Amino acid sequence: MNAPKVDKVKMPTIEPFAGTTNPDEHLAAYAAQMSVQTSCEATLCKYFPTTLKGQALLWFQKCVPKGSIHSYQNLERVFVSRFKHAASKKKTSVNLMAVTQGKTETLQNYIRRFNQEYLKIQNLPDETALTAFLVGLSSSDFKFKLIESGVSTLTEAMERAHKNIQAPEVCGTSRENNPPKKKRKHENEPSRSQPSKRSNLITNHGNDPRYNRNRRQIYLDIKEKNMLPRPPVVRTPEEKRDKRHWCEFNRECGHTT
Structure with missing residues (x-):
């Protein structure tokens, strides 16, 4: 094959191939640089060894017989066949x-x-x-x-x-450009002239029968539900307690529930 003069083609500047990476990617990078300079297959074959190094270069020099490459496509097939094992497994x-x-x-x-x-x-x-x-x-x-x-x-x-x-x-x-307006001080505080909602909740029970019973009856209703804490210890000496009064909560005499 007759190749153009050396001074008309620039040496490719791609990363040299050492036989451990994907050969198809190397060929693609080589073709991308050389295609803007020449389409001559003889030139492509002539400059291709300059992009090899290490074991790949030794293979080309010692294992590719002179005169066995007849086209650039032929060179591509031989090159890929030799180094296809280095290509990473194809993704799917x-x-x-x-x-x-x-x-x-x-x-x-x-x-x-x-x-x-x-x-x-x-x-x-x-x-x-x-x-x-x-x-x-x-x-x-x-x-x-x-x-x-x-x-x-x-x-x-x-x-x-x-x-x-x-x-x-x-x-x-x-x-950030439109920050929310700050609430005025005491805006949410209840008016002094009006009873707070909390006080209404505590005192205004209407005619609900649940709130019209004494504490002892309420305690007897809920004592088995584990809703109350343990009663405090009665510190009044037993001899001073009024035996007539009994507390269901403390389970002691001296006062009522």
Whole structure:
């Protein structure tokens, strides 16, 4: 093959391939730099070894017979076949479905992790990506509204998600610019001329029979319900107590309930 003069083609500046990374990614990076300079296959083959290092360069120099490469496509096939073991396992929709939002994770961080995994999957149908995004969202008002709105593409869902992220920031700014009015002092205090609600609750029981009985009868009604604390110890000496009076609460004589 006849290649152009060296001074007309710039040496590629991509990261040299050592045989431990994805060969397809290396070929894509090489083609991106060289395609703007030349489409000559002989030139592509000639400069390709300059992008190799370590074991990959030794392989090319010692294991690829001279004259065995007849086209750049042929070189690509030989190169990928030799180093395909170094390529990372291909991601699928199953990997994307595994990305879920944590209980305390922000929507913004979930979207970042989702996109990182999404970009690793090739030829993924948009409806599959949208389903994975919705399934991964934690239960929230936003998820409910998103499904209720009937979004049909991942792009539309992402646009709504970003608006949802920005909304609190906008509202926060609005609240700062328009702080709520402070209540006047004593605004909530009851008027001196009117009885407080608390006093009404205590004294105004109407004709409710529950509040028209004496304390002893009330105690007898509730003593088995464990509603009262333990009674205090009676400190009056027994000889000084009035034996005619009996307290159901203290279970002692000397006073009434």
